């Protein structure tokens with residue numbers, strides 16, 4: 001049973017505190033966790049965006065624990081623009097109201113109103129702040145959020161398996177140590193853990209501290225037990241559990257009503273379908289590798305097709321699937337049985353044929369009541385170049401006027417530091433234009449300025465390309481978010497893998513210069 005209301009004489013097993021509105025939807029992290037716990041027989045209460053004591057206490061005390069998550073994005077990104085201006089005052093970029101440092105804020109309130117209650121933290125904010133990290137908004141190194149929030153346990157990644165195990169252990173009054181995919185505090189350092197540089201070693205601004213910070217960055221992985229020392233404590237990370245196609249099939253087969261909150265962020269994605277998790281891109285500015293997975297886990301075709309058939313029976317469904325995809329739409333089916341630690345994008349064993357995806361799209365289009373299936377997730381153009389057939393399928397059947405790709409930049413140096421120097425963009429552009437010349441379909445670009453290594457000289461490459469492309473509408477300014485390689489470069493001025501110096505622009509004046517260079521050539525002004 002899942003509810004946002006407490007009925008008389010009722011006590012929930014678990015209460016979820018969410019920084020986002022609650023949607024009973026497979027694209028909502030809280031929506032999924034609630035359905036998973038419900039499927040395991042727990043009663044789940046949900047409190048959305050609490051502010052006052054009344055908000056926090058209106059569902060009473062849970063029998064087992066509070067689960068706390070700001071949602072899909074770090075609350076600092078919701079609150080501040082890349083130039084650290086408050087979004088509250090910025091109508092162009094206001095997204096949703098959420099407290100600053102939401103995990104810590106919510107936990108402090110729960111500790112105040114429910115002393116002794118078990119607190120479980122999760123979501124992107126907790127996950128990527130699980131170890132010591134550079135915080136752009138404080139411009140300093142912060143401790144693990146596990147210490148700052150005083151939570152009992154931290155779940156990293158999507159967390160379905162973890163939350164089921166935690167609920168079982170709390171119910172059976174067992175300890176919470178040893179659960180794969182979680183972090184806890186420990187006075188002892190158990191055997192089998194790789195030690196990261198201690199907080200004391202990395203928190204400083206001197207050269208040695210920054211070199212230790214780089215070392216920490218190169219040791220980060222989901223696939224190992226890691227430990228970091230703090231004074232007389234250790235933050236212990238238990239390696240991530242393996243998620244399989246069967247796990248995802250079960251998670252996405254749960255009976256989501258797809259009922260959205262009136263102010264939901266998913267309004268444009270009500271009839272979207274997730275086909276896989278993970279990303280093999282390993283872009284240095286992205287954290288999916290250390291949150292979800294650097295390998296692809298694809299659902300089974302049958303399970304996805306069943307979900308589309310269920311969608312077609314939904315009373316509000318008009319025949320249009322809003323999106324069929326994942327972190328990168330065209331990585332579906334690029335699972336690999338070897339699952340080693342190497343980088344798939346440069347591996348000869350990677351299946352780049354797109355065969356499973358093409359077959360899925362063709363079969364799905366034939367399902368009764370399906371008028372059109374859109375692909376609105378971004379596509380990796382370097383991989384799409386490997387399959388003309390896929391690009392034709394996409395262009396002929398699945399675009400809503402545009403295809404989103406993420407070249408990010410056109411300076412070789414910057415692309416290298418982004419680890420995004422793959423594929424021949426001009427060749428892709430040529431192929432796309434040939435396939436779409438009479439279809440009024442165009443490309444939309446994700447572009448980024450201000451990444452470590454970027455400066456006026458490098459941005460000129462981007463400006464010249466944008467002039468050539470003539471339909472660029474927006475770009476983003478690099479924001480250093482916790483736990484990414486690019487953030488390590490931003491803070492240390494070093495490439496963590498080579499310890500070579502990297503030029504980094506820190507001042508707003510320098511960043512605005514790059515922004516203005518691009519604003520002068522793009523089609524429509526972009527506020528920031």
Ligand code: SF4
Pocket residue numbers: 336337338339340341342343344345347348349350351
């Ligand atoms: S063998 Fe290659 S494709 Fe497979 S997991 Fe390893 S790097 Fe990736």
